[in-house]
Structure formats: C-alpha cells, structure tokens
Amino acid sequence: MKTRISWTYLIFYGGWLLLFVIAPLLLLLWQSLNTGSGHLSLDNYGQFFTSGLYLTMAFNSVWYAFLITLVTLLISYPTAYFISQLKHQQFWLLLVILPTWINLLLKTYAFIGLLSHNGVVNSLLAGLGLGSHQLLFTNWSFMLVAAYIEIPFMILPIFNALTEIDPLLSRASQDLGASKWQTWRKVTLPLSMPGVKAGIQAVFIPSLSLFMVTRLIGGNRVITLGTAIEEHFLVTQNWGLGSTIGMILIFAMVIAMILTRDRRKS
Amino acid sequence: MTETKTPIIAFDQVDLSFGDTQVLKDIDFQIEAGKFYTLLGPSGSGKSTILKLISGQLEPTSGDVLFEGQVMNDWPAEKRPVNTVFQNYALFPNMNVFDNVAFGPRLKHLSAAATKTKVVDMLHLVKLDDYADREINELSGGQQQRVAIARALANDPEVLLLDEPLSALDYKLRKDMQGELRHIQKELGITFIFVTHDQEEALAMSDWIFVMNDGIIQQNGTPEDIYDEPINHFVANFIGESNIVPGIMKEDYLAHFVGKDFENVDAGMRPNERVEVVLRPEDLDLTSVEEGKLVVTILEQSFRGDYYEVQAVDDDGNHWQVQTTNSSPVGERVGLTFDPEDIHIMRFNESEDDFDARLEQYEDEKPDEN
Numbered sequence: 001m002k003t004r005i006s007w008t009y010l011i012f013y014g015g016w017l018l019l020f021v022i023a024p025l026l027l028l029l030w031q032s033l034n035t036g037s038g039h040l041s042l043d044n045y046g047q048f049f050t051s052g053l054y055l056t057m058a059f060n061s062v063w064y065a066f067l068i069t070l071v072t073l074l075i076s077y078p079t080a081y082f083i084s085q086l087k088h089q090q091f092w093l094l095l096v097i098l099p100t101w102i103n104l105l106l107k108t109y110a111f112i113g114l115l116s117h118n119g120v121v122n123s124l125l126a127g128l129g130l131g132s133h134q135l136l137f138t139n140w141s142f143m144l145v146a147a148y149i150e151i152p153f154m155i156l157p158i159f160n161a162l163t164e165i166d167p168l169l170s171r172a173s174q175d176l177g178a179s180k181w182q183t184w185r186k187v188t189l190p191l192s193m194p195g196v197k198a199g200i201q202a203v204f205i206p207s208l209s210l211f212m213v214t215r216l217i218g219g220n221r222v223i224t225l226g227t228a229i230e231e232h233f234l235v236t237q238n239w240g241l242g243s244t245i246g247m248i249l250i251f252a253m254v255i256a257m258i259l260t261r262d263r264r265k266s
Numbered sequence: 267m268t269e270t271k272t273p274i275i276a277f278d279q280v281d282l283s284f285g286d287t288q289v290l291k292d293i294d295f296q297i298e299a300g301k302f303y304t305l306l307g308p309s310g311s312g313k314s315t316i317l318k319l320i321s322g323q324l325e326p327t328s329g330d331v332l333f334e335g336q337v338m339n340d341w342p343a344e345k346r347p348v349n350t351v352f353q354n355y356a357l358f359p360n361m362n363v364f365d366n367v368a369f370g371p372r373l374k375h376l377s378a379a380a381t382k383t384k385v386v387d388m389l390h391l392v393k394l395d396d397y398a399d400r401e402i403n404e405l406s407g408g409q410q411q412r413v414a415i416a417r418a419l420a421n422d423p424e425v426l427l428l429d430e431p432l433s434a435l436d437y438k439l440r441k442d443m444q445g446e447l448r449h450i451q452k453e454l455g456i457t458f459i460f461v462t463h464d465q466e467e468a469l470a471m472s473d474w475i476f477v478m479n480d481g482i483i484q485q486n487g488t489p490e491d492i493y494d495e496p497i498n499h500f501v502a503n504f505i506g507e508s509n510i511v512p513g514i515m516k517e518d519y520l521a522h523f524v525g526k527d528f529e530n531v532d533a534g535m536r537p538n539e540r541v542e543v544v545l546r547p548e549d550l551d552l553t554s555v556e557e558g559k560l561v562v563t564i565l566e567q568s569f570r571g572d573y574y575e576v577q578a579v580d581d582d583g584n585h586w587q588v589q590t591t592n593s594s595p596v597g598e599r600v601g602l603t604f605d606p607e608d609i610h611i612m613r614f615n616e617s618e619d620d621f622d623a624r625l626e627q628y629e630d631e632k633p634d635e636n
Contacts, residue, residue: 172356
C-alpha cells in the first residue's frame with residue numbers, strides 16, 4: 001500500500017516537473033538555438049558574446065545582484081540574530097514576512113510615491129531645510145527598493161539556521177574563555193552559514209533578472225539582462241536572442257547555486 | 267574541617283531566586299583544592315544551579331561565591347578559572363575533535379606547537395589518541411563524552427565542573443567512566459565538582475558528598491558518613507535502600523520500636539523523644555523465629571545474583587526489606603536479626619550542626635567506645 005501511494009505522488013511530482021520545469025527549459029534552449037532558418041546554430045550566442053552592450057548588461061546584472069545581495073545580507077543577518085534573541089520571535093518574524101503578502105508591483109509603486117520629486121521623503125527633507133533631491137531613478141533608489149523586497153527571503157533562512165543552533169554551545173564557548181564576540185565569530189557564525197547560503201541563493205538568483213524595479217525605480221539607468229529579455233520578447237520580438245539571454249541567466253544561476261551549496265555531508 | 271588553608275571555592279550564605287521561586291536557600295560550604303566533590307540530589311534540588319553559580323552563568327540573589335577567598339559574584343564566565351563538562355557535551359559540530367579540544371588553548375593564544383602538544387596530551391588522557399581528525403558526528407556518545415572532558419581540561423582549570431556527564435551513557439560505559447574520571451582527577455590533582463542524581467555513582471567516586479533537596483544542602487560528608495549516618499528521612503531514603511520505622515528513644519542507648527526495646531549506640535536525645543529508626547537491608551539477616559529480634563512473614567523473594575532481596579512484613583504491618591544470602595520460601599515465618607550498631611536513629615528536624623554537636627558530645631561521654 002505504502003509504495004503505491006508514494007508512486008502516485010511521484011507521478012504528480014514528475015508530471016509537474018516535466019510540464020513546468022523541464023519542458024520550458026528545453027523550449028527555451030531550442031528557441032535560443034533556432035535562428036528561424038529551420039536548422040540549429042549558435043548564432044545567437046555568438047551575437048551575445050561579441051556585443052559589448054550585452055556583455056555590459058551581463059556584468060551589470062551580476063554586479064547589481066551582488067550589491068543587492070550584500071546590502072540585504074548586511075541588514076538581514078543582524079536583524080535575524082536580534083530576532084532570534086527576542087522573546088516573541090514569531091510576532092517579530094510575522095512583521096518581517098507581512099510585506100511579502102503585498103503584490104510586488106504595488107510595493108514598487110508605493111516607493112515611487114515615497115521617493116518621487118514631490119514625495120514624502122523629499123517633503124520631509126525640504127521641511128528640515130535640506131532641500132529636495134533627485135531620489136527616484138538613481139542607482140541607490142534601485143538598490144534600496146530591491147533590497148527592501150528581498151530582505152524577508154534573506155532573514156527567514158538565517159533566522160532558522162540561528163534558532164537551530166543549540167544555545168548550550170554559546171555557553172560552552174564562553175565557559176572555555178571566549179568573549180561574546182569570539183563566540184559569535186567561532187561558533188555562531190560558522191553554524192549559521194547554511195542559512196546565509198540559502199539566503200544568498202534566495203536573493204542573488206532572483207536579483208539577476210529583476211526588470212520591473214530596474215524600470216520603475218531605477219528608470220532604466222541600470223539595464224540588466226532581465227530588462228533585455230523583456231525588451232526582446234515584448235518590444236523587438238526577437239525571441240531567439242531573448243531565449244539565449246535567458247539560457248545565459250540560467251547558467252549564471254547554476255554557477256551561483258554551485259558556489260553557495262552546502263558542502264558538508266550530514 | 268578546621269584547616270586554615272583558604273578553600274578554593276566557598277559559598278557564603280548564598281540565596282538564589284527567580285521571581286518568587288527560591289531555588290537555593292542559604293547555601294554555605296567550602297571546598298578544598300584537589301578533591302573530588304559530588305553534589306547529589308533529585309532533579310530540581312538545586313545542584314546544577316550551584317554549578318552555574320560557580321561557572322558564572324548565574325549570579326546569586328544574595329550572599330557571595332568566593333574563589334580562593336575573593337568574591338567572584340560578578341566575574342564573567344570566560345574569566346573564571348573553572349571549566350564545565352556539560353550534560354549533553356555541547357561539542358562544536360563545526361569543528362573536528364582536534365579543533366574542539368584546541369578551542370580553549372587557541373583563545374589563550376598558545377602557539378600552534380604548544381596547542382598541539384596540549385591537545386595530544388588531553389586526547390591521550392581520555393584515551394582518544396587516534397581520534398584527533400574525526401568529525402564530532404562520527405563519534406559515539408561515550409567518545410563525545412571523552413572529547414568534552416578533554417576540551418574542558420585543555421584549559422587547565424583550577425576546578426572542573428561536571429554536570430551529570432554520565433547520565434546519557436549506558437550502564438557498562440557509565441561504570442567504566444566513573445573509574446576513569448576518578449583516575450583523571452587523581453592524576454591531575456585538580457578539584458572536581460560532580461553533579462549527579464545517581465547515589466551509587468556519588469558513593470563510588472567522591473571524597474565528599476553534598477546531598478541536596480529543595481534548594482538546601484541536607485547533609486554533607488564522606489560517602490561512608492552519609493551512608494551510615496543519614497541525618498533525616500530524605501537522605502536515608504535517597505542514599506541506598508532503607509527500612510524506616512517510627513520509634514521512641516526511651517533513654518540514651520535504648521530505643522523502642524515495633525513494640526520492643528532495643529539496645530543501640532545513639533544518645534543525646536530527650537527522654538522518650540519521638541524519632542525515626544533506620545535499618546539498612548544489608549544489615550538485616552534472616553534467622554530462626556526463636557533467635558530473631560523481630561518475627562516477620564516472607565512476602566516476596568527475588569534473586570539478585572550475589573544476594574536475595576527479600577520483602578517481609580511484621581505482625582504490626584511494617585514492611586521490611588532484607589538483603590541476605592539465605593533463601594527462604596515465601597509465606598514462611600522467620601526471625602530478623604541485627605546488631606545494636608546497625609540501628610540508626612534520626613531526630614525530626616535536626617540540623618547538620620546540631621547532629622554534629624550531639625555526636626561530639628556523647629562520643630566524649632563514652633570513651634570506651636571504639
């Protein structure tokens with residue numbers, strides 16, 4: 001009986017995987033190799049790798065994804081650590097998760113309201129006599145909003161990793177003569193690394209292909225591969241090249257996952 | 267106990283409360299360097315709390331914890347010259363055996379060579395010479411235990427605190443570790459303070475035992491003292507097996523219980539004072555009805571390898587537990603015999619100080635007693 005039930009699950013899972021993961025990937029691959037003349041070629045890839053424009057975009061994508069991940073990590077780790085020390089952890093965690101229930105586009109528009117020329121932040125600055133500034137459509141506002149959106153996905157895995165650490169280990173470390181800082185560096189940080197890696201995966205990979213935030217908040221001043229894909233599919237209708245960029249992004253994501261995988265065999 | 271040497275650890279009227287709950291009440295003791303001490307008591311008796319006060323995880327609500335005569339109440343844990351072996355070992359899973367043991371020496375900025383020597387020595391001491399490169403999750407419970415001991419000792423503590431370190435091990439391994447811990451303590455000559463709820467373990471290992479219950483030290487002394495002269499019902503019951511019956515001390519050296527008078531070796535009570543009488547099962551023996559001081563009926567008998575454990579009941583309905591090498595059929599009436607010195611008298615609410623004073627007083631009065 002038991003094996004039959006697990007087979008049923010496997011069929012559903014396998015079917016899902018086939019239809020929504022493997023088939024689209026194969027379609028994407030086929031489209032990136034199909035130049036319209038009926039036979040397959042690497043022309044699209046050649047075009048990508050010989051174009052300074054695309055390489056700049058690729059570099060920008062990775063660079064900004066890296067910066068966004070870094071900013072997110074720097075904010076999220078202390079936050080997760082702080083929450084893990086609190087009494088009402090679940091409540092504080094809920095506050096962190098709550099924004100993820102709101103539609104991404106809605107949040108992005110809210111930031112436009114906050115950061116625009118006549119927005120709340122500028123009014124506040126003007127009220128303080130600091131004058132108004134160009135906040136929207138800057139690299140900084142782009143990173144701020146991207147980080148804001150990604151923070152919950154970084155905090156959660158780090159928080160989970162931190163709460164899994166036996167509190168006795170910190171006591172043992174201090175008992176052996178380590179200060180609070182040394183205990184954190186030698187015991188807590190290494191043991192929370194699986195959470196950090198999971199968080200980096202959850203943030204870096206989606207950040208590679210952001211396009212809505214780049215346009216709405218960054219004002220397309222930073223053009224990443226995500227923007228390029230959108231342009232090729234919706235504007236220039238060059239699906240072949242769009243698919244090629246998609247494949248390259250997937251490849252970049254695989255590299256990111258390999259770099260951040262958990263090497264420890266449990 | 268009248269030595270002038272400064273005790274290595276001392277508690278001076280220590281109280282500890284969490285909110286309204288008083289965990290420790292007026293704890294007062296002194297510990298000499300180089301001995302094996304045991305804090306023995308049931309869970310919730312406050313024994314582990316005393317360890318936490320020494321290791322610096324807790325501060326007393328009132329009173330002082332002293333190290334070599336200096337108050338150390340507010341010394342941070344990492345600055346105290348003591349180390350702890352935790353109940354669940356608390357080994358660092360992100361480090362291998364070597365790095366775990368080297369944790370303390372490295373914090374003290376010992377050179378790499380000195381650290382290595384130290385780790386090798388410590389692993390040798392706990393008989394894990396070939397395990398330096400193992401990961402923690404590759405070790406058995408007993409091996410993890412040894413690593414925890416090596417890690418704590420690698421810091422050269424003046425006092426080693428052991429918080430029920432053997433409770434997770436199986437019987438055989440526990441027996442072996444008891445002997446080994448005693449051996450390590452003797453070899454290093456440092457002070458061990460061992461916490462356990464296992465009276466057998468305490469009796470087997472310790473130079474000196476503190477029996478705790480309800481946040482109070484009930485009695486302290488050598489294992490022999492505590493076993494032979496339990497001060498109250500709790501200690502008599504907790505340490506070893508006991509037959510406890512109500513009785514009266516008619517006069518010095520004459521006790522009255524289960525309807526008869528018995529000569530004994532206790533004195534210093536008020537005439538006709540109500541007391542409790544303790545007789546250890548191994549001090550009782552079975553004999554014929556005519557020769558017995560008491561007559562009992564055998565209820566149950568179980569073979570324990572080197573002796574029989576016999577449950578019997580006397581005509582007044584008191585139950586008697588006897589450990590004997592003589593077998594008797596269930597239902598048979600037999601005599602119980604014991605010597606005057608096997609009768610131990612406990613007064614109600616007698617403190618340890620009162621007990622000691624009384625003992626001194628009547629032993630002075632009776633110089634012919636050996």
